Amino acid sequence: MFQKILIANRGEIALRVLRAARELGIKTVAVHSTADAEAMHVRLADESVCIGPPASRDSYLNIHQIVAACEITGADAIHPGYGFLSENAKFAEILEAHDITFIGPRAQHIRIMGDKIEAKKTAKRLGIPVVPGSEGAVTEESEALKIAAEIGYPVIVKAAAGGGGRGMKVARSEEEMRVALGTARSEAGAAFGDDAVYIEKYLSKPRHIEIQVMGDGEGQAIHLGERDCSLQRRHQKVWEEAFSPALNASERQRIGEICSKAVADLGYSGAGTIEFLYEDGEFYFIEMNTRLQVEHPVTEAITGIDLVHEQIRIASGGGLSVRQQDVSFEGHAIECRINAEDPRTFTPSPGTVTHFHTPGGLGIRVDSAVYSGYKIPPYYDSLIGKLIVHGRNRVECMMRLRRALDEFVVDGINTTLPLFRELVGNIDIANGDYDIHWLEKHLAAKG
Structure with missing residues (x-):
């Protein structure tokens, strides 16, 4: 197992990785820009290193500075989170040359799946249905x-x-x-x-379905079910849930087995997500994301498996902790992405959070690095937190989500919380009757 992990990211995902590492008894190093000096992951890490000014290209995308931070602190592995350098094959190769473990797949797989044309050819060769x-x-x-x-x-x-x-x-x-x-x-x-x-x-009314996979790099792989990410705005996911209201058990098993076999045949290592458009009972490959997804907590909620633990375990040579027959699914989970944006115009809303109160109770999880008094900088993605709700079934999950949204308080800035309070009461959403175009049509109709 690793002795020290450097987290090459910021915000809620940096804090998520930090917590997983701490549970495994691994020391952590936070890197940060000057704009993030007071960030929560910086405060909680065992060590921290400033890697540059606010602009991402000069800090979180600065490979030289991140590698130097590893050498200064003696970190033996890097977790990239999502975004930034998480799917940068060159970064993975540079780390390997410096004897630093990249907690993710091999560079060759990042490169293949990063090219949409090559990814589609590879998927077809591996038996994955394509558009x-x-x-x-x-x-x-x-x-x-x-x-x-x-x-x-x-x-x-x-x-x-x-x-x-x-x-x-x-x-x-x-x-x-x-x-x-x-x-x-x-x-x-x-x-x-x-x-x-x-x-x-072009499919007219498809769902966006993705399959979570994990591989050990030695020909063993599992799938952890699907997530429905059809509620989107400008091709950006807003609401994710598992299971999909559109799939039945046989479809779920069929596409899961196809994906796990493909990942095993590829010799893939770590976490990955194979994304599909789904229409009229057929799946069509879109892409494979070779990293942890923003919506990974939905899968954790229905499986009880910590995906970051698995990533770290696999990267350290420990292999998968579970076999496919060990994976069981319980209940239903929904994630809402809370952004610092105006809920009507979706204009970014950086500023100081004057009051921050998160909901609690059975089945409620909030992944956020925000706190009262925190200044949200204008330089990065507007995601400030994720509300994840789990219930014994979708009806209970929706009831619990409605209550949790009512309890969630973020003052001082605009957020998209009002949008979710509206969505949770919509009859189409309650019935699970939506596709990838539904949200934009709904917003356009509102004016």
Whole structure:
């Protein structure tokens, strides 16, 4: 087991990893920008190192400074959390060259799954169902029009190196396809430095279903069920739950077995999430995230398995602590992402939190690094906390969520708490009757 782990992240995920390490008896090192000097993970870590000014590129994305912090403190492993350097293959390779363990998959797997085109080819080879589309990058308009005609409109043009909805355009006709191709390539080049795009069939009312997997890097792997992440705004997840209201037990078992076998065959190490669009009983591969997900507590709630413990155990050479037959699922869980944003305009709302009170009681978990008096800086993602609720079934979970949202108090800044208080009372949400377009249509209808 590791002696000391450096946490190359900030906010609630840094605190989450710190707590897991402490439970395992491992000392921790917090790195931080000058803007995060008073952050909770900095206060609680055994050691802390300032790695630069507020801008992410000069601090949390500064590989040289992070490696230097490891050498100064004697940390023998790094946990990257999510975001920042968590899916940076070069970072993983540099750590290996410095004899520092990266708590995550091998660089080659990060690189494969980070390229959307290569990821799709790999998924297809491993037996994972994929969306009909181009085999690789499309550069010529004539080729794009031919592929779109073969697939059938509507289609979607996506950036090969993209994410977060950038470089992504829908075309419902040949005329729209001509415009979409040029726009998507331009956006992709500007956002990612790579204008390669590919084409897929556009599904009109899909769910977003993801499967949590864990591999030991030696050919053993398990799945931990699915999460439904269909409630999204601008391709960003807002509300996640397990199990999905749309799946039955046989579908759950089928796609779980497909994913765990694929991960085992790949020789994948650590935590990963295989994401799908689901429509009319069929799953279509989107991507694989080679890291811990923001919504991982939902899976922890229904399985009782600490995913960060598993990550650390696997990275240290201890392998998986459970076999597939040991995994059992209990109840239902929902996570709401609480952002420091205006609940109507979604404009970021940095500032000082004057009062912070979290809900409690059976089945309630709050992952947050915020405290009363904390100054939320304007430089980073607006996520300030996650409310995770677990119940014996979905009805109980929704009742408990409604109560927990009413208890949650954050004063001094705007947050998205009012949005969730509205959603929990909506009849479509209560019935589990929603798809990936539902939330944006709902918000548009409100004006």
